[in-house]
Amino acid sequence: MYSGELSSTGNLQLGTLEMFADGISLRLERKDGNTKYDHARRIMSIIEREGEITINPAFRLAISIHDLIFTGNRADQDFDPGFLTNYYRIAGNLKPEDLTGAMYALGIAAGAYEYEKAAESWRSDIKAVCSAEPDNRIPFFDKGLVKFLREEHGYTPEVREIITFKSDLAAVLSDSGAQVTNDLLNWRAPLADPDIILPVVSDFDLEALILKAAEVTDNLRHPNPERPAAGWRDAQELLSFYQPLLEVAGFRELAMVCQDEALQFLNQNNSELLSAAHRINDQASTFISKWMPQIVSGIRNTHDDLMQTYARVKTVGSIAEKLRKKDKDSGTVPDAVGILAIASDASAVRIGRSGQSNAAGITRVSNFFLQSLHTYQQLLTSIPVMRPTHTRANEPSLQINFGKETDVAGFLESIGLNRDVRAFSTEMDGYNIQIKLEPERAEGGYQAAHLSFTYGGIGIEVQITTETAYYTNDLGTASHIGYKANGALGKLGELYRQRKSRQAEYEAEQDRFLDMLFAIRRRANFYLTNKYDLTILSPETVKLLQSLEARFNLTSYASQLQETLTPKDYLRTAR
Numbered sequence: 001m002y003s004g005e006l007s008s009t010g011n012l013q014l015g016t017l018e019m020f021a022d023g024i025s026l027r028l029e030r031k032d033g034n035t036k037y038d039h040a041r042r043i044m045s046i047i048e049r050e051g052e053i054t055i056n057p058a059f060r061l062a063i064s065i066h067d068l069i070f071t072g073n074r075a076d077q078d079f080d081p082g083f084l085t086n087y088y089r090i091a092g093n094l095k096p097e098d099l100t101g102a103m104y105a106l107g108i109a110a111g112a113y114e115y116e117k118a119a120e121s122w123r124s125d126i127k128a129v130c131s132a133e134p135d136n137r138i139p140f141f142d143k144g145l146v147k148f149l150r151e152e153h154g155y156t157p158e159v160r161e162i163i164t165f166k167s168d169l170a171a172v173l174s175d176s177g178a179q180v181t182n183d184l185l186n187w188r189a190p191l192a193d194p195d196i197i198l199p200v201v202s203d204f205d206l207e208a209l210i211l212k213a214a215e216v217t218d219n220l221r222h223p224n225p226e227r228p229a230a231g232w233r234d235a236q237e238l239l240s241f242y243q244p245l246l247e248v249a250g251f252r253e254l255a256m257v258c259q260d261e262a263l264q265f266l267n268q269n270n271s272e273l274l275s276a277a278h279r280i281n282d283q284a285s286t287f288i289s290k291w292m293p294q295i296v297s298g299i300r301n302t303h304d305d306l307m308q309t310y311a312r313v314k315t316v317g318s319i320a321e322k323l324r325k326k327d328k329d330s331g332t333v334p335d336a337v338g339i340l341a342i343a344s345d346a347s348a349v350r351i352g353r354s355g356q357s358n359a360a361g362i363t364r365v366s367n368f369f370l371q372s373l374h375t376y377q378q379l380l381t382s383i384p385v386m387r388p389t390h391t392r393a394n395e396p397s398l399q400i401n402f403g404k405e406t407d408v409a410g411f412l413e414s415i416g417l418n419r420d421v422r423a424f425s426t427e428m429d430g431y432n433i434q435i436k437l438e439p440e441r442a443e444g445g446y447q448a449a450h451l452s453f454t455y456g457g458i459g460i461e462v463q464i465t466t467e468t469a470y471y472t473n474d475l476g477t478a479s480h481i482g483y484k485a486n487g488a489l490g491k492l493g494e495l496y497r498q499r500k501s502r503q504a505e506y507e508a509e510q511d512r513f514l515d516m517l518f519a520i521r522r523r524a525n526f527y528l529t530n531k532y533d534l535t536i537l538s539p540e541t542v543k544l545l546q547s548l549e550a551r552f553n554l555t556s557y558a559s560q561l562q563e564t565l566t567p568k569d570y571l572r573t574a575r
């Protein structure tokens with residue numbers, strides 16, 4: 001612990017606390033052979049360089065101290081009174097504005113532990129399911145295991161095999177020294193109960209989520225050789241807990257980093273698969289760097305109302321996962337390159353006050369359908385290295401999931417086809433293009449036009465959607481966490497599986513779930529707008545600091561700075 005004398009001028013800067021923390025962490029070695037200082041610096045790099053999230057000095061301090069504020073092992077971890085006493089002693093000598101930053105940093109570091117406790121609740125839920133006999137409450141879990149083991153081994157497992165797997169699963173969830181079988185590496189955990197994961201995000205700060213997700217990612221990259229099951233747990237947590245929450249909050253780059261690391265770890269025993277994934281990832285990166293401007297230009301030629309375009313190269317881990325589960329036979333994936341184009345809602349609004357543009361009867365969604373066909377033609381013509389085929393043999397080159405049944409029928413009639421047709425072909429540049437139209441599902445599905453091409457054996461997928469549909473896709477039932485929640489532990493997952501008989505209950509619970517997602521995104525937008533000088537804490541985090549001050553007889557800085565740490569405009573705008 002720090003034992004030197006400090007100036008009492010009250011004029012020290014925030015960096016003094018970071019020097020204090022670094023002096024301790026440089027002397028503390030982790031089980032992976034690195035120091036806690038190294039660990040903190042790697043976390044900063046994951047967040048800032050890979051996750052593309054700005055770290056201000058106060059957030060940097062939070063990362064520096066997050067591994068120092070606790071004492072004891074994971075099972076009996078508690079706050080370290082010696083560290084907190086010295087931290088507060090130094091904080092009392094800081095400039096007033098830096099004292100706020102010091103309290104913010106401590107709040108974020110302490111809040112990260114709240115996410116850890118929520119993840120532990122998720123692990124406990126799975127352990128409880130593993131130890132329970134099949135009953136009306138959890139049959140989906142056992143049914144999922146039967147399906148998984150059948151796919152892995154090629155036959156329906158016997159009851160004893162299911163019991164053995166559940167026993168192995170409970171062991172790795174409880175004992176870091178347990179051995180991880182191939183079946184456990186290939187199994188994917190269900191999403192945590194939304195009533196566990198969403199309240200912690202609502203109560204505590206998003207920076208604490210970012211910190212904890214980056215810490216788990218670094219732990220996975222630098223495993224403790226004495227704890228083989230710990231890495232497996234970290235990978236499953238990243239996939240079913242941290243990554244979906246980062247997606248909801250809009251931190252997509254960091255979410256992709258977490259997902260990639262987890263999936264590469266879980267596919268570690270298949271070197272051939274990972275080698276193929278690296279090759280596909282390299283080809284996709286080459287394509288994006290060379291042809292992205294032409295793709296944007298081609299889309300803009302048919303969508304003069306184009307608002308935004310996003311491009312991403314599928315990560316190595318995600319490619320490996322898709323090759324293992326869906327595309328092993330083809331040896332490639334349909335979306336190694338993914339491009340999303342968002343047009344204004346004018347792409348799908350009615351043309352003219354009457355809702356008809358001319359005698360052909362082009363209605364609101366018909367216009368979107370026509371533009372999608374024209375865009376496919378434009379891209380095929382302007383980018384000669386692409387071929388108009390899907391990587392999967394029986395999939396169409398152009399699939400449009402949009403509109404209602406009546407919209408699809410009306411469009412088909414307007415181009416001279418039977419209104420009941422859903423798949424047809426047309427000629428473009430000498431190619432026979434397979435097209436499929438699917439209306440929006442009653443429960444609300446992903447709405448977009450999917451334009452599929454191939455380049456050098458890899459798949460290119462261009463998605464075109466409208467502004468309103470994008471937000472529904474991003475945070476609605478078709479979103480990543482939305483459809484994963486339907487297979488989750490907890491009440492929402494249970495109601496989804498019984499929705500035919502409990503439709504009203506399911507819809508009410510789904511609405512509550514989506515309201516929480518939108519609230520999280522509002523806070524994320526506030527954070528991203530103010531991230532350069534943000535030192536604001538949630539009310540629950542301030543309460544946590546106040547409880548620490550009372551418990552350890554510390555100066556009540558959190559109470560004194562409460563209005564500064566949680567200003568009214570933050571409560572009004574972001575919460």
